[in-house]
Amino acid sequence: MAALVIKSTVSQITVKPSPSDHISPRIEIKSALIPVKRCRSSKLPVLAASIHGGNDQSIEAQKKNNNANNIQSSLLQDAEYDIASKNSHPSTELQNFHGPLSSTHSSNSVSNGSRLRVAYQGVQGAYSESAAQKAYPNCEAVPCEQFDTVFESVERWLVDRAVLPIENSLGGSIHRNYDLLLLHRLHIVGEVKYIVRHCLLANHGVKVEDLQRVLSHPQALAQCENTLTKLGLVREAVDDTAGAAKHVALQKLEDTGAVASSAAASIYGLNILAKDIQDDSDNVTRFLMLAREPIIPGTDRPFKTSIVFSLEEGPGVLFKALAVFALRQINLTKIESRPLRKQPLRASDDSNSGLPKYFDYLFYVDFEASMADENAQNALRHLKEFATFLRVLGSYPVDTSMI
Numbered sequence: 001m002a003a004l005v006i007k008s009t010v011s012q013i014t015v016k017p018s019p020s021d022h023i024s025p026r027i028e029i030k031s032a033l034i035p036v037k038r039c040r041s042s043k044l045p046v047l048a049a050s051i052h053g054g055n056d057q058s059i060e061a062q063k064k065n066n067n068a069n070n071i072q073s074s075l076l077q078d079a080e081y082d083i084a085s086k087n088s089h090p091s092t093e094l095q096n097f098h099g100p101l102s103s104t105h106s107s108n109s110v111s112n113g114s115r116l117r118v119a120y121q122g123v124q125g126a127y128s129e130s131a132a133q134k135a136y137p138n139c140e141a142v143p144c145e146q147f148d149t150v151f152e153s154v155e156r157w158l159v160d161r162a163v164l165p166i167e168n169s170l171g172g173s174i175h176r177n178y179d180l181l182l183l184h185r186l187h188i189v190g191e192v193k194y195i196v197r198h199c200l201l202a203n204h205g206v207k208v209e210d211l212q213r214v215l216s217h218p219q220a221l222a223q224c225e226n227t228l229t230k231l232g233l234v235r236e237a238v239d240d241t242a243g244a245a246k247h248v249a250l251q252k253l254e255d256t257g258a259v260a261s262s263a264a265a266s267i268y269g270l271n272i273l274a275k276d277i278q279d280d281s282d283n284v285t286r287f288l289m290l291a292r293e294p295i296i297p298g299t300d301r302p303f304k305t306s307i308v309f310s311l312e313e314g315p316g317v318l319f320k321a322l323a324v325f326a327l328r329q330i331n332l333t334k335i336e337s338r339p340l341r342k343q344p345l346r347a348s349d350d351s352n353s354g355l356p357k358y359f360d361y362l363f364y365v366d367f368e369a370s371m372a373d374e375n376a377q378n379a380l381r382h383l384k385e386f387a388t389f390l391r392v393l394g395s396y397p398v399d400t401s402m403i
């Protein structure tokens, strides 16, 4: 089995398969905190991926959208460096801005004609791989060990795009990816909804009653809570569903099953003991498509915009923030709050009073409007007047495939 090791001269980047990975190399990025394990074999040059330029859109349409883009860029600029202060970066010029992708970003080849390389977390057979294929048909889906690695592989030009799960209709939000969206500088350029149908897998000859344990991704285990409880199986969380299937197969486990896709069953030669074991037949995961550059937001089809902001403490401040959208008839589709880690606690006004400190939050909001829409621009201008921090994560076409 050939093992791939790709090292870049500019940074320590290793692309390699896990030892048992006989299909495609997985990406791990070496840093002081993540030691690279299991490096072997031949060295290959890193393929620098080129971005898909904005030339699919007419100049007219591009001009129309420039305004929105500038606003998006300036909001981004203001927010990126210092979460605590809203006045420290008055400049509206976005440094290092290489120009946006066109809103027909889902093109499946890069400018030199090669296939688009799309990073996902997990091994072959993971739902994320299928979502990457749905988002970018005919792409080369590139497996990565962790969510962080997926972000870094795009930032370091090892791949062109990333596809990452952000929320599931049964299990809720994937908090780690909300946090990583803020830690990294990638842009949301699209979304894709994928129907997740879980199977209970085991080695051939193993029956349901032989099983003691079941391995899977924590989200997948949560989505099958009722079935697994009825079966009385001990749950063990692993990095991804297909990785669980692979482990059960390679270790020839007889008392352990995996919750994974039917694709994973055929890839790793496992038997399907039960199909559709998720708690509800409508089990949909929403994935984000990420790129190094934003797309030019359009008004030709339904768009969504994702933002993150923080607020001063005080009565009605969140109400006021959400009112900027309500006042303009802009529909919110999602709101999520996460701890503001740089400043997790805020003292009460009277620090000698012995009253508890407040928790500080970041609010992630998705709303149904394009940044090319003046109404949305006004809403964000309004929000910026009192938000302590605001960043536009992306303005992108809504996935209407399931409506």
Ligand SMILES: O=C(O)C(=O)C[C@]1(C(=O)O)C=C[C@@H](O)C=C1
Binding pocket: 121, 122, 125, 126, 127, 128, 129, 165, 168, 174, 196, 217, 219, 220, 239, 240, 241, 242, 285
């Ligand atoms: O483990 C996988 O197969 C994944 O693609 C990850 C993941 C997730 O993180 O939510 C994706 C979709 C399903 O909701 C279950 C797991």
